[in-house]
Amino acid sequence: MLKVFGDHNSGNCFKVRLLLEQLAIPYTWIPVDILKGESRTPEFLAKFPNGQIPAVEFVDGRRLTESNAILNYFADGTPLLPEDRFERAQVLQWMFFEQYTHEPSVASARYIVRYLKRPPEHEKVLQKRIAEGLEAIAVMERHLTNNQYFVGSRYTIADIALYAYTHVAHEGLIDISPFSAVSRWIAAVKAQPRYVEMGAAQSS
Amino acid sequence: MLKVFGDHNSGNCFKVRLLLEQLAIPYTWIPVDILKGESRTPEFLAKFPNGQIPAVEFVDGRRLTESNAILNYFADGTPLLPEDRFERAQVLQWMFFEQYTHEPSVASARYIVRYLKRPPEHEKVLQKRIAEGLEAIAVMERHLTNNQYFVGSRYTIADIALYAYTHVAHEGLIDISPFSAVSRWIAAVKAQPRYVEMGAAQSS
Numbered sequence: 001m002l003k004v005f006g007d008h009n010s011g012n013c014f015k016v017r018l019l020l021e022q023l024a025i026p027y028t029w030i031p032v033d034i035l036k037g038e039s040r041t042p043e044f045l046a047k048f049p050n051g052q053i054p055a056v057e058f059v060d061g062r063r064l065t066e067s068n069a070i071l072n073y074f075a076d077g078t079p080l081l082p083e084d085r086f087e088r089a090q091v092l093q094w095m096f097f098e099q100y101t102h103e104p105s106v107a108s109a110r111y112i113v114r115y116l117k118r119p120p121e122h123e124k125v126l127q128k129r130i131a132e133g134l135e136a137i138a139v140m141e142r143h144l145t146n147n148q149y150f151v152g153s154r155y156t157i158a159d160i161a162l163y164a165y166t167h168v169a170h171e172g173l174i175d176i177s178p179f180s181a182v183s184r185w186i187a188a189v190k191a192q193p194r195y196v197e198m199g200a201a202q203s204s
Numbered sequence: 205m206l207k208v209f210g211d212h213n214s215g216n217c218f219k220v221r222l223l224l225e226q227l228a229i230p231y232t233w234i235p236v237d238i239l240k241g242e243s244r245t246p247e248f249l250a251k252f253p254n255g256q257i258p259a260v261e262f263v264d265g266r267r268l269t270e271s272n273a274i275l276n277y278f279a280d281g282t283p284l285l286p287e288d289r290f291e292r293a294q295v296l297q298w299m300f301f302e303q304y305t306h307e308p309s310v311a312s313a314r315y316i317v318r319y320l321k322r323p324p325e326h327e328k329v330l331q332k333r334i335a336e337g338l339e340a341i342a343v344m345e346r347h348l349t350n351n352q353y354f355v356g357s358r359y360t361i362a363d364i365a366l367y368a369y370t371h372v373a374h375e376g377l378i379d380i381s382p383f384s385a386v387s388r389w390i391a392a393v394k395a396q397p398r399y400v401e402m403g404a405a406q407s408s
Binding site: 049050052062064065066067068069070072073076077085086088089090092093095096097099100101103104139142143 | 253254256266268269270271272273274276277280281289290292293294296297299300301303304305307308343346347
């Protein structure tokens, strides 16, 4: 069976789990605790040289890393990834925005608060990440004010990618409640068929 | 004609120019100076709300941002983007590695040295970026030791994405000469048909 190496509290790992659940693709979840260095063991690095999760291993031994690349692989040919060439590029545009601009601020703030327990020496960085995170969410708000979802007026993997850390942004002290379009969109994602909560035990 | 908003000395912008030149796609280059705030003017933000370059605008008014999303759009259907589903995912894997791990270290070190002129107050961050950049290049070296290119044994947009800042890493005081596989690969990219140098005047 397909193996997914991940951490249930990681937004990047949650993206993969949510998609696999929504597509009803069976998998075995293999917990990896990055705080215990489990993604940096010689065994893990031999399989995945970049030492990051999520990572997947297929039955035939092929492997893939980078959450958004994994989403593109599994969503290909399903309604969650458009067939139109321009819409596919728009999906990628939002996914690169997520990894380059959104995740390094929104997820970093959450990491400092939730994982590192907000140590005083990280306070200056935390405040910077919160400010950057609010800017990233403002970009999303402007788009969602005129669009129901990120691409093509329907739920796609671009929504999954951006939802993962946005819906737990408050855990990094980023308050999204003033962003009404983002808040409406979060509710719309939660209402999707076969939605699962982050951090929950796997169902398959 | 297709408009490309960019800076000739930006690696992210160079990716787009190199691909368009190699595919012989005509375009008009519109210089944008980020240091002068030209990507943050009301006019630019009205077109591109994330305020970043490169950005492209098609004749019909459609727009696209994020260098690697732009590469995927134009390379689709050409030999520079594989048709195989798994190989396409591998291309994205390396492109997300580039934007999440490689660019924030290798390009940031170059930015501090080349654009900010290495101010003393940035020295600690610079040294951190150099160390992280060397780690990212070591990941590339391990892959290229057993592979001629990043995906499918041939030149693809994954190579363009990673080449852009790697080949000028020395401008950020990152010495890639000890990495023999990376050095060999850089020469192989330079030898591709219709290759153009970064920073050069546009040919079309």
